[in-house]
Amino acid sequence: MSGGHDHGHDHGDGHDHPHPFQPDGDAGGLTEHMALVAAVRELLIEREIYSADDERRAIERMDARSPAAGARMVARAWVDPDYRERLLADGAAAARELDIEVGPTRLIVVADTPDTKNVIVCTLCSCYPRWVLGLPPAWYKARAYRARVVIEPRAVLAEFGTALPEGMAVRVHDSTADMRYMVLPARPEGTDGWDEAALAASVSRDCMIGVALPSAAVSGA
């Protein structure tokens, strides 16, 4: 596709010119797999296995999941050492303990320490702990993040504005198969005496992927 189109509309600024435009993301047409999905979907609905409204509701439920669930788990782990231990032993069971549904997810929670910063990636595709963090950000699925963070994690974190202390090692976790990962970051300075809700508000999505650090300044407390 060329960079411009000649449609000659009037901008109201007294001139008439072609200008470049960005093609729509779905402008590529239907691939074989997209056609297959559409056909199976139509058959399932036609045979009343489920309705179009069932499907819409399921998508709406999935899209409604948010990093607030993961942040609650992190905040609880900061205030309750026994919970922290259970969270690191079995992330899915620890989520259910807080009434957070995680479906079939096998969740490994990795804890930052003064010596080690953990970062999550899926180099092969875009595996992500959706039940506890919601939908992944676009950059998490991008080739640049997936290819670079395993090789030069500090450079990638620096681009996110995250500088690591001298002497801290980085451990990158590549979700290549059946497990999903979430980072338990270190509790930030200046949060003594905060309640769990305020602590949870200091934990953003990116902190649990591992590319950012929680900050007392982020919370409304």
Added chain:
Amino acid sequence: MSAARFAPGARVTVATRHPACHHRAPAYIKGRTGTVERLCGSFGNPETLAHGGDGRPAQPLYRVRFGARELWGARAEQDADTVEVEVYEHWLEAAP
């Protein structure tokens, strides 16, 4: 569940084969040696699951920890950095 061949701490090397089928051993760990961090359980083999098969026999799945220098040589940022990857047992051999 088949008995797991490797215990945490075991040194393992990833096979260097490149099957044309779907497989979940990323290219950057093939031929590299690391240490078993934990056994995650046993899971259906994606190499048959992805192609209409039943995934049996289930494969023990490990988290294997690699040193950044082992993977990237001089390009690694720091000696102490590590990468942990999930690897199915049939991709692993005992390393000396």
